[in-house]
Amino acid sequence: MERLLNPRDVRGLPKAHLHLHFTGSMRPATLLELAAKHGVRLPEALSSGEPPKLRATDERGWFRFQRLYDTARSVLRDESDIRRLVLETAEDERRDGSRWLEIQVDPTSYAPRLGGLIPALELILDAVEHASAATGVGIRVLVAANRMKSPMDARTLARLAVRYADRGVVGFGLSNDERRGLARDFDRAFEIARKGGLLAAPHGGELAGPESVRDCLDDLGAGRIGHGVRAAEDPRLMARLADRQITCEVCPSSNVSLGVYERPEEVPLRRLFDAGVPLALGADDPLLFGSRLAAQYDLARDLLGFGDAELAELARQSVRGSCAPEAVRKELLADIDAWLVDGQAPPGS
Incomplete structure (x- = not known):
């Protein structure tokens, strides 16, 4: 295990960020200002200035997490709010050494206040284009369906995502509690996305075990897995991911905040890395979990024993x-x- 007396600054390490949710990328100060602007009353968990204490390994805990996320999303009400969030996110990415960002969004969540599904996605894509030009961070979008909603809704989103593949949409995801419903219920939506040239990148292997990763591979044709950390419990599954070079978007701070693991040291990043599974560290929802991308690399070094050469390899894997x-x-x-x-x-650079 490599140890350096003077480790390099991980913020200077060029990297790609592949697991970041739209509302969850918001700065806490921006949340407070937009809530005041629109007269939204925030619960103590969002207004204290400290990350809320969450444990989502049971349904009640996940419901609380989702309710807080929905409340935060409710402050994004007009075009200026969307443009501000995207620009500030790009600025934060640049500060952390992220040179390429693939941000995930379910446009149906913003459509009611932004004139409909198509206007909402077009606004987000236009904001992304301008923020990318202003900061130098390459930014693309993954449109994500919500597994708590109808598979028909997912198919609608998949068609919309394909329609905007030449405007910055590069992938199609599936988010929310993976313990609910079956991945195969969304197989047609993912087939539409894949046939349209989009990457299939559903969530799996976070709140549910390795079987949810296998379902993403077998039923949805996943080319990348959102989270996937629970694959470490199944050596044969790790070998399959390594053999096919399926990247897992591992979010250590998120895993601990949601109670998937009790302590950062328990996140099996080392086990996955040593098994040859390609990894991309992600911050998931910094607004709720309290840390952004560079902090995940610090955690990997300080608590999980990754040396600088290994951190560089993690960055390479995020790019690949x-x-x-x-x-x-x-x-x-x-x-x-x-x-x-x-x-x-x-x-x-």
Whole structure:
């Protein structure tokens, strides 16, 4: 295990961020300001300035988490709110060394206040384009269906996502409590997305065990897994993921905050990494979990024993697992190598 007396700054490590939810990317201060702007009364858990204490391994805990998320989403009511969130998120990504972001959004959640499903997605994509140009962070969108809603709704979203594949939509996801319903109920939606050229990236292997990862692979044709951390409980499944190079978007702080693991040291990042499973560290919902992307790399180093060479490899795996164009990938991979040599990315990168 590599140990360095003077470890390199992980914020200077170029990386891709593949697991970040739209509302969950909001700054706490922005939440408070938008709540005041729109007269939204926030519960103490969202207004205290500290991350709420959550434990979602039972249904009551997950309901509380989802209720807080829905409350936070309710402050996003007009075009300026959306543009502010996206720009600030891009600024935060750049600060953490993220040079490529694939942000996940269910546009149906914002449609009622933004003029409908299509106007909501078009606004989000336009905000993404402008934020990317302003910050230099490459940003794309994964449209996500909600597994608590109808599979027919998911098919509608899949068709919409395919329609905007040339405007910045690169993938199709499935979020919310994976213990509810069956992955195969959404197989037609994912078939539509895959045939339209989109990456299939459903959530699995977080609140439910390794069987949910297998369902994502077998029933939804997943090319990437949101979370997937519970695959570490099944050596044959890890071997399958490694053999097929299916990236798992592991979110250590989120796993602990939601009670999947009691302590950060228990997150099986090392087990997955050593088994050859491609990984992409993610922050999931910084608004609720209290830490952004660079903090996940700090956690991997400080608590899970990853040395700088291994952190660089995690960054490479995040880039390889992304939907970034080949030219962007090559540049990022070269800059990761430079960080490992010099401790920072090349000037102007």
